[in-house]
Amino acid sequence: MSKFDPIRPFYDAEANAAIKQIIDEPMLEAMMNFTFPNDTENHWKKQMLHTHSLRDFQINFIYPALQKVLEKSSDGLFTGGFEVLKPNTAYLFISNHRDIILDTSLLNSCLYEKGLVMTTSAIGDNLIRQPFLHILSKLNRNFAIRRGLSGRALFESSKLVSEFIHKSLLKENRSVWTAQKEGRTKDGNDSTHKGVLKMLTLAEESANPFDFFEKINLVPVSISYEYDPTDALKMPELIAKARDEKYVKSENEDFLNLLRGIMGTKKRIHIQVNGTLNHEIREINRSEANLGEKLSQLAEVIDSKIWSGYKLWPSNYIAYDLLNDCSTFSNFYTEEEKNSFTKRLNDKVDAKNEFLVKNFLAMYANPVVNQNQLKIPEK
Template sequence: MSKFDEIRFFDDSEVNEALLGIARDPMMNALMGFTFPDTDKKIWREQFKNIHSVSDFQHNFIAHTIRQILTKSSEGLTTSGFDKLDKQTPYLFISNHRDIVLDTSLINLVLLEKGLIMTASAIGDNLVQKTFLHDLAKLNRNFLVQRGLPLREQLKSSQIMSEYIKELLHKENRSVWIAQREGRTKDGNDVTQQGVLKMLAMAAEDMPLANYFKTLKIVPVSISYEYDPTDSLKMPQLLAKHRDEEYVKGKDEDFMTMLSGVLGQKKRIHLHAGNVLDTELDDIAANSENKNKQLQAIAQIIDESIIQNYKLWPTKFIAYDLLHNTDTYADQYTEQEKQLFVRRLEMRIDPSDAISKEFFLTMYANPLVNKIRSEQKLSE
């Protein structure tokens, strides 16, 4: 028994049995029917028998699924920054988090197509309660973040996850992806939670914090969807927070959100890989010996990279102008793009509900607002 057994993804020796175990699940039929619409299920079930590694499964099946998602629900994926990464080096990718499934899936498709090391990716265990989703996640090299534990158990779980990430990067030569925060950003404000960095630091042992973080080779990644396919689904939680009410998720809400994220229209998508955190960490160590202040400074650097490199699609400028009843950014979009966005707004929320409308527009406008603030700060 390994101390990582409760959270780890499948070893290659376990892949074939796990895959054949879910091959006849109705959800697998739906997934493969979507991926290979003109292929009889007997064919892909037969092909499953020859899959004996995570890599085989990802290359021969899941990569095709993600390409189908892009074809059917987007106007294409563009990238920048990945070409400066080394093909033999494992990185710790920390990105903003907008979509449960797609964020890490798109990053891995890019890594695959550019010949870079694909990631092991963190996923909340609350999202994979169904046996099919649990096994599919582990077949895709997802490791589990244990949610809802009592404080003492949470600390132990964080320690194990920190050690696991270190082991993957340093011993397994495997890149890792984690989101900059727990849960998706609902309001468009991409902010790194210090708790995520504290968890990473738990495996540093006696090494100075900044030195240890240098060994992780952290790459901030900015993910930008022109349309957020789950925009309207985020409204109830934002409204509950506004009213100072506790938000209780409905049964299967996470699963429905996953489906909406995968199948909903996203228009254009852009991924940018920022620079590896390096000399900035030396500066942080030189300026303060306080661990919390160092973590705060590292979080700030990640935030600045994600915000500065975030692709601002026309929807961000349109939302800002609608929110403030101005035409400040009218040169950044066409009248047709504006009309399409307004139609989306009217179809997805009740336009007579002023608060929902404000939250919807703010969600889209905040990346622009944050980029302006960040540029002002850097120029001071």
């Protein structure tokens, strides 16, 4: 028994037995029929039952499934910045978070194609309570973050996750992906929560917990969807927040978000790797600031990198102009693109509900606002 058993992915030695547990699951069959429409059930099952490692499962089944999702629901995946990453090197990728499954899956797809170390990735345990999804996530090298904890239980859980991340990066040379804050960004205003960074330092054994960041390669990542497939599904939570009410999810809400994120229309997608923060981290660590101040400074640096690397699509510029009743960015989109986005807006929310319209537009406009704060050339 290992203390990491409650949260870790499967070991390679466990992969085949795990596959046998789900091989006859209707959800797996649907996934494989979608991925390999011209293949027979007998053939893909035979292949899967001869799989004995997580890497083989990811490459032979998850990767083709993702390519089919991109083919069916997007206008292509575009990338930038991956050339700065080195083979056989572990990185801690911290990214903005828009989609439950796709954000980390798309990053791993790019890492695989470019011959780089794929990640073990954080996922909230609220998303994998269904037995099939739990097993599938562990086969896809996810580690679980326990949700809904407080007090001592939250601290102990956070410390365990921190130790697992340290082990992955420093002892196993395995890259790690985590979002910049708990949960997905609902309003398009991507920001790094200091609590996530503090969690990462909990397993550091030196007197200065911030030293952890000097031992690793921290890489901020920007993920940009031209259309957010779950945009309308994020509205109820924003309404509750505006009313200062506690938002309670419906029973199948996470699963619905997961499916809509996978199959919903995205148009173009861009992933930007924004370099390592080795220099910035050294500068912050040399200062006389306390840990809290250092973490705040690091969060600001990560934010600026993610904002600057965010690919602004016509949808972002259109939303900004509509929200502010202006034509400031009209050179960045066509009338046809504006009409298409406006139709999506009207299809997704009630045009008479000013609050919903405003928040839907802000979701797309906030990346423009954030990038303009940096006073960098428009993309």
